[in-house]
Amino acid sequence: MCGLTGFWNGRGAGGETLRDQAESMSRQLTHRGPDDSGLWCDEAVGIVLAQRRLSILDLSDAGHQPMHSAGGRYVIAFNGEIYNHLQLRERLAAESAAPAWRGHSDTETVVACFVAWGIERTLQRCVGMFAFAVWDRQERTLVLARDRMGEKPLYYGWCSDTFLFGSELKALKAHPAFSADIDRNALALFLRHDCVPAPYAIYRGIFKLRPGHVLRMPIDAPRDGQPRPYWRYNDVVSKGLGDPLVCSDTEAADALEKQLGASISAQMLSDVPLGAFLSGGIDSSTVVALMQAVSRRSVKTFTIGFEEDGYDEAAHAAAVARHLGTEHTELYVRSADAIDVIPRLPFIFCEPFSDCSQIPTFLVSQLTRREVSVALSGDGGDELFGGYNRYLTARTTWKRMLHLPKFARQAMAGALRTISPAAWDSLVEHAEPLLPKRWRMSTPGDKAHKLAEVLLQPNGHAFFLNVASQWKDPESMVIGAREPSTLLTDADTWPSTGNLAQWMMAMDAQSYLPDDILVKVDRAAMANSLETRVPMLDHRVVELAWRLPLHQKIRHGQGKWLLRQVLYRHVPKALVERPKMGFGVPLDSWLRGPLRDWAETLLDEKRLRQESYFDPIPIRQKWEEHLSGRRNWQHALWTVLMFQAWLEASRRSSP
Structure with missing residues (x-):
């Protein structure tokens, strides 16, 4: 690295x-x-x-x-x-x-x-x-x-x-x-996606080379060089779906464990100390289990915990570590410690980036670097094996919605919105002991309001764009912007899958994964001089994953089914089975509490008008609704705040 x-x-x-x-x-x-x-x-x-x-x-x-x-x-x-x-x-x-x-x-x-x-x-x-x-x-x-x-x-x-x-x-x-000229069109993309997706960058005339691409620039005609692919994800999708792996569940699990194990073994090659991130979830636990299976000594594993309910996975990670016999290090982080990272974020990411899991990712990288120089990560499992809740929604809720007339969907959406997210959370909390385990979830109020938005979408592609967007109409938010075409809006670049859930997985693997998750991990780790490796993204694992039929990825309302079967060979099911939890922080309460004055300064209406990047009216409306507790606009507001903080830092560091 x-x-x-x-x-x-x-x-x-x-x-x-x-x-x-x-x-x-x-x-x-x-x-x-x-x-x-x-x-x-x-x-x-x-x-x-x-x-x-x-x-x-x-x-x-x-x-x-x-x-x-x-x-x-x-x-x-x-x-x-x-x-x-x-x-x-x-x-x-x-x-x-x-x-x-x-x-x-x-x-x-x-x-x-x-x-x-x-x-x-x-x-x-x-x-x-x-x-x-x-x-x-x-x-x-x-x-x-x-x-x-x-x-x-x-x-x-x-x-x-x-x-x-x-x-x-x-x-x-x-x-x-x-020339540091901000590209307002790229800024509109940032408001939608939490990041600036490739090939765009926040500055005019600057680009990111896309994954799997090469750019040849002959000096005799330097401006003639254009990026072109040497490997296409869509080709892998088409080839895999056209040549599916026809075998039993056990044989499929064997094939996955063999390939993933080989990739992990190869990525353990290092002349310096090596370890792994361990959250206790399916992906990181699988990577660590297969690492430990081939290691002659205890693998070093690392996790951080938060005291806030709903954000702490450290106890789950510790249980997995004890079972596998890893040399485990955990650090419980106070909210003040996490908040202290925020002023560093504009310098770490160097262009606007607002996935709030950037904060714990930086902290766990900082902890890990104290003992090792290389860490393996479990990223990629959701996109390859159907782990995100939206894939389950696509198979169930969206399919059912297609049979409802438009007026019925509008009525359902209205009913869901009449109850605030906080009230939904309270209702579900009281009812949770009576609910089946698979129905339990974190932040049910936000999910109810997101479902209301989904009910109003005309088709599955619009549904996916909606759930992938922090601001639904960013072009109207950024003064003078025209939102550029991306993979999510250019149908000519879409993979051919014949199935909405698989289409979403392929889209996420080419957008959300490289533009958000991998950027987050790279910058947060490298800010601590830590190399990270992602064995699930070995292209041979990717190619095998696309040969696996969907029913071996999503089954009985549960994603990553086959990956779980591999993990259960090494870790008892009871240690890892729980509702999916993002690697996040209690941003909603921080914005109403210790971050309120900082956010108010950055979102000041006079300041927004003077800087003239944003229309301040919808921003102020969301800010006031968030402060009142009527809505939780943490992610939309964090996007604006991260741009504002980045803009301020950029001006301070300019010559």
Whole structure:
């Protein structure tokens, strides 16, 4: 895990100037690579590569970057890990294409593969998470690439006649050519999604390279280069559904355990201490169970707990850890400790980001980094195996709603809305002892009001966009904005599944997962110089998951059915079976309590009008309803607050 950055300047400049500019960019990424730094410059071409290193494999100088291939054709700045790099070395040897190895880093393996097979064939053969920039001296071409699922970030764009790229926006901003013009269209997307989805970024002219894409930029015609895919998620969906795995439940569980176990074993390769996040839920418990099954020593596991009811999973994680025999570390966090993280968020994420689980993710990463440099995570299980409640809703509630006339759905929605979320919560709390276990849920009031919104949607696609949106009409909220097309609104990019639940899973895996969850984990972990690995996103696990029929993912009103069967082989069912809980914080009460003055300052109507990004009227309305307790608008308000805090921080850090 590292950070990379660089630029190409066709005007040509003195080598000292180029190096000074690159050094300034590289320093912004020190948190991503505190162990080493390197810089390479070709003055004649005007291109510079810089890299910050977090040493994980080959801690010697042989792993130093930017790294040259044996013959000098390729120069690479690399971020990530190639889990099958030892197998790739064996393949090179079998083809008599292996160089005289200088060390045992995966980066050295990658550039050797470039020499033997070319860049795109190498991408097809790599198993890993990565983003890289490579200069091909022979073809005079700069190549940027990103891993299949989007675990590692890569920004790029033209600022005047300078092409900038880097792992985080803060590196690009350090170059004197950078222009920090906020893209109001991207801001509208942020209000809808909690994040700015790829390929967009918050600044005009800057983009994120999409997962599974490569960008080739020949210096002779640099602006002709356009990103193109080397791997398509929709192709995996189509191939998997067209060639389903026909076998018994036991055989399917065997296949899943074998592939997931192999992926986890490969991702445990490290020259530094390694551990895992453990929440006690299905995904993280499965990853830890399979880690412990192949480990000769107790796996180090980490979790944080909160004192507030409904937000604490630490006791569940501890029970799983005791059963598996892990070396478990837990830390109970006070609300004040979590709130103290908030001022750091604009600098950690460097563009607006408002998934409030960013706070506990940062805290558990901070705890984990005290003992290890690498942590495995259970992310990806929901999207691959049908874990989100909205997939169950699509199979049950939405299917039933289709048979109701429009006036009946409108009447039901009105009835649900007549009771406030707080009143719903109270009613369900009193009735909970009488309810079947599968009907119990957290935040029932918010879910009742979300159901009311769902009842008013015309079709399943509109239903999905509704549940994926914090603000339903962000274009009307952002002054002067036109909301751009995205995967969620461009039907030409949609996967063909023939089933709404599967369609939603495929959409989430290409939007919510890379744009929100993986961004959150990468930035929160890297702010603590911690590498995270996500074994469920090994593309071979993804491909197997799409061959599994839906009834082995969602069964008896429960998601992740097959993944649970794998877990039950290692952990008693009673330890992990409970209602799904998000990794969140009591944001609603914080906004009415300790964060109220801070939020009031950022949401001041006069301030909003002066800054002229937002229409203040709907924001103030939601703020007043939230303070009164009539509604819980925590997520919508947090989106605005995170932009306001980011905007304020950006102005303070501007030269």
